[in-house]
Amino acid sequence: MIEFRYEKANDAASAIRMFACGDRAHYLGGGTNLVDLMRENIERPETVVDVTGLSQTIEAREGGGLLIGAAATNTAVAAHLGVRKGFPVLARAILAGASGQIRNMATVGGNILQRTRCYYFYDEAARCNKRDPGAGCDAIGGFNRIHAILGASPACIATHPSDMCVALAALDATVHLEGAKGARSIKLIDLHRLPGDRPDVETELAPGDLITAVELPPLSYAANSTYRKVHDRASYAFALVSVAAALDVDDRGNVRDVRLALGGVAHKPWRATVAEQEMRGAPASEETFRRAAEAELKDAVGLADNAFKIELAKRVIVNTLQKLTMVPGAGS
Amino acid sequence: MRYTINGKPVQAEVDVRTSLLDLLREHLQLTGTKKGCDQGACGACTVLVDGHRINSCLALAVQYQGSEITTIEGVGSHADLHRLQAAFVEHDGLQCGYCTPGQICSAIGMVAEVEREVPSALTEDLLIETIELSADEIRERMSGNLCRCGAYNGIVDAVHQTFARKTTKIFAKDAAE
Numbered sequence: 001m002i003e004f005r006y007e008k009a010n011d012a013a014s015a016i017r018m019f020a021c022g023d024r025a026h027y028l029g030g031g032t033n034l035v036d037l038m039r040e041n042i043e044r045p046e047t048v049v050d051v052t053g054l055s056q057t058i059e060a061r062e063g064g065g066l067l068i069g070a071a072a073t074n075t076a077v078a079a080h081l082g083v084r085k086g087f088p089v090l091a092r093a094i095l096a097g098a099s100g101q102i103r104n105m106a107t108v109g110g111n112i113l114q115r116t117r118c119y120y121f122y123d124e125a126a127r128c129n130k131r132d133p134g135a136g137c138d139a140i141g142g143f144n145r146i147h148a149i150l151g152a153s154p155a156c157i158a159t160h161p162s163d164m165c166v167a168l169a170a171l172d173a174t175v176h177l178e179g180a181k182g183a184r185s186i187k188l189i190d191l192h193r194l195p196g197d198r199p200d201v202e203t204e205l206a207p208g209d210l211i212t213a214v215e216l217p218p219l220s221y222a223a224n225s226t227y228r229k230v231h232d233r234a235s236y237a238f239a240l241v242s243v244a245a246a247l248d249v250d251d252r253g254n255v256r257d258v259r260l261a262l263g264g265v266a267h268k269p270w271r272a273t274v275a276e277q278e279m280r281g282a283p284a285s286e287e288t289f290r291r292a293a294e295a296e297l298k299d300a301v302g303l304a305d306n307a308f309k310i311e312l313a314k315r316v317i318v319n320t321l322q323k324l325t326m327v328p329g330a331g332s
Numbered sequence: 333m334r335y336t337i338n339g340k341p342v343q344a345e346v347d348v349r350t351s352l353l354d355l356l357r358e359h360l361q362l363t364g365t366k367k368g369c370d371q372g373a374c375g376a377c378t379v380l381v382d383g384h385r386i387n388s389c390l391a392l393a394v395q396y397q398g399s400e401i402t403t404i405e406g407v408g409s410h411a412d413l414h415r416l417q418a419a420f421v422e423h424d425g426l427q428c429g430y431c432t433p434g435q436i437c438s439a440i441g442m443v444a445e446v447e448r449e450v451p452s453a454l455t456e457d458l459l460i461e462t463i464e465l466s467a468d469e470i471r472e473r474m475s476g477n478l479c480r481c482g483a484y485n486g487i488v489d490a491v492h493q494t495f496a497r498k499t500t501k502i503f504a505k506d507a508a509e
Contacts (some may be wrong), residue, residue, distance in 0.1 A: 006348040006394050032390050035351070036371050048348075050395055075384075079450040084458040095453045099476020100442055102372060104384045105391065235453065235475035 001038045008050040012178045012212050015051050019208045020180060022047025027210060029110025030073065032102045037115060040122060042131060052107060055213065058082065064218035070109030070211045074098070074164065077108060087216055089225035089244050093167035096229040099236050109211035112165055112175065112191070113203070116158035116267075117238055118147065129155045130199045145305040146238060149313070150266040152301065156199030159264055160192060161238050166263035167227055169271045170244035171216050179209040188214070192268030199267070221248035221257065228320040229263070230312060239264035241313045247324040249284045256280075258321070260292075265300075265313060272296045275317065284325045286318060293317040333397045337362070338406030344393075352396055353377045353388035356403060364404035364433045368478075375477035378434040378441070379403050385441025387476075404433035407440065416440065419490035427481035435477050439491045442473045446495075465496040 005022060009015030019025040026045035028034055029052060037043040055069030058080045066082055077083055078094040094103065120126040120138045127136035139147055139157050147157040165188060173188040191203050216222075225246035231237040242263035250256040258279050260272040275292035282288040293314035300310045335342045337360065344359055353370075356362040356379070368376030370389045377389040380402040408414035416436055419425070426432045446463050454472045455463065463469065470488050479487065 101387045101476045
């Protein structure tokens with residue numbers, strides 16, 4: 001780890017000022033990813049601005065939405081009654097990730113901006129276009145079980161590792177930002193980028209942009225939502241494939257509305273808009289779910305070790321949606 | 333930098349790169365807390381900060397100034413074992429013992445989470461108020477603590493004997509003792 005200057009900000013304005021004044025600055029949340037990356041010399045900030053002192057508040061918004069301060073810990077969000085009651089997919093996604101210790105440390109803002117766990121990104125001896133643009137990618141011909149099947153490029157096949165973000169994508173969450181040019185917001189699904197030929201540029205954030213909060217807009221049927229994660233160990237492992245879903249079935253048993261997002265499959269949390277469109281108005285049946293899953297995965301590309309994830313993703317989509325049709329009050 | 337460690341005020345001046353784990357072990361000679369992977373994967377470095385369990389290897393010491401930190405040295409002593417430590421002995425919850433301080437601190441933090449009704453990945457009904465600390469729940473909630481000797485059955489038995497079938501009220505009393 002190289003030497004750095006440590007600053008602690010107690011509000012967004014001072015954090016942004018400290019970032020602007022510092023050399024090669026980086027915001028620091030719970031540290032569960034950044035401290036590890038600094039120790040491995042993958043991240044080399046010269047100024048570290050600690051933003052864990054910013055808002056941790058989780059408050060109800062008019063109409064049934066929730067506003068979550070960026071410094072709220074993952075545990076606090078998963079344990080919050082309003083989240084458990086109104087947005088169970090978010091509580092379940094967070095609880096499916098990491099360990100109790102890490103969830104106690106990790107913040108919402110840090111979770112969103114964590115880096116991929118691609119082994120080659122972490123290994124300074126390997127070629128990686130994310131670490132060293134133009135160097136090449138050793139994952140493509142290497143061990144790529146945990147890598148992307150959707151939206152990858154010849155430059156990068158890394159996946160975004162977050163579970164929480166998959167739920168936020170399904171819930172159409174908005175991320176509130178403050179930066180040198182003032183406050184703005186961006187949808188979570190627009191915040192992360194696909195790799196293209198610049199996998200080192202992972203988000204639409206400008207240097208110094210600070211995540212201050214995440215807002216869940218009201219969603220009438222969000223209580224009928226869940227998260228399903230398939231991983232190589234029973235607990236404490238990153239997703240091979242995960243599915244966040246919310247389903248609204250009408251009295252005739254048709255899909256009135258649906259939200260679907262996938263994790264472990266792409267460089268960003270993957271909102272399955274093609275599948276959603278396929279399902280709206282159709283019978284809430286296994287056949288519909290399978291057709292929607294096929295449509296979403298139509299352009300999926302498998303590599304030597306991860307082609308199994310294409311069929312796996314389809315099955316997990318169908319299974320997760322079927323579970324949501326079995327809930328009392330969710331149609332016939 | 334000031335801390336309260338195992339109930340005592342402590343002052344230390346260290347490089348900002350120092351992890352809380354290295355502060356404890358290298359600067360304060362509290363070597364009960366162990367360094368396993370040093371990257372958040374094994375849980376051997378688990379300590380309690382203001383009652384919450386964390387991986388001290390991923391924590392920069394500078395971030396935790398002013399906190400109350402409890403390490404294994406503050407949980408019990410040879411002469412006066414914590415009930416959970418005694419249960420680990422009784423149930424063979426260890427072989428080499430390297431992961432044990434982390435397991436013990438983690439279990440104490442885990443029970444405090446159960447008391448605060450924090451659900452887990454196994455919780456079927458997210459609105460349930462009383463969490464039954466079954467063997468499966470213990471395994472899920474303790475999954476951040478690895479044991480290379482594979483003493484998991486003994487660990488689960490020890491945690492279960494110590495903390496299961498108690499009401500949340502009794503958990504609270506335990507934490508205060």
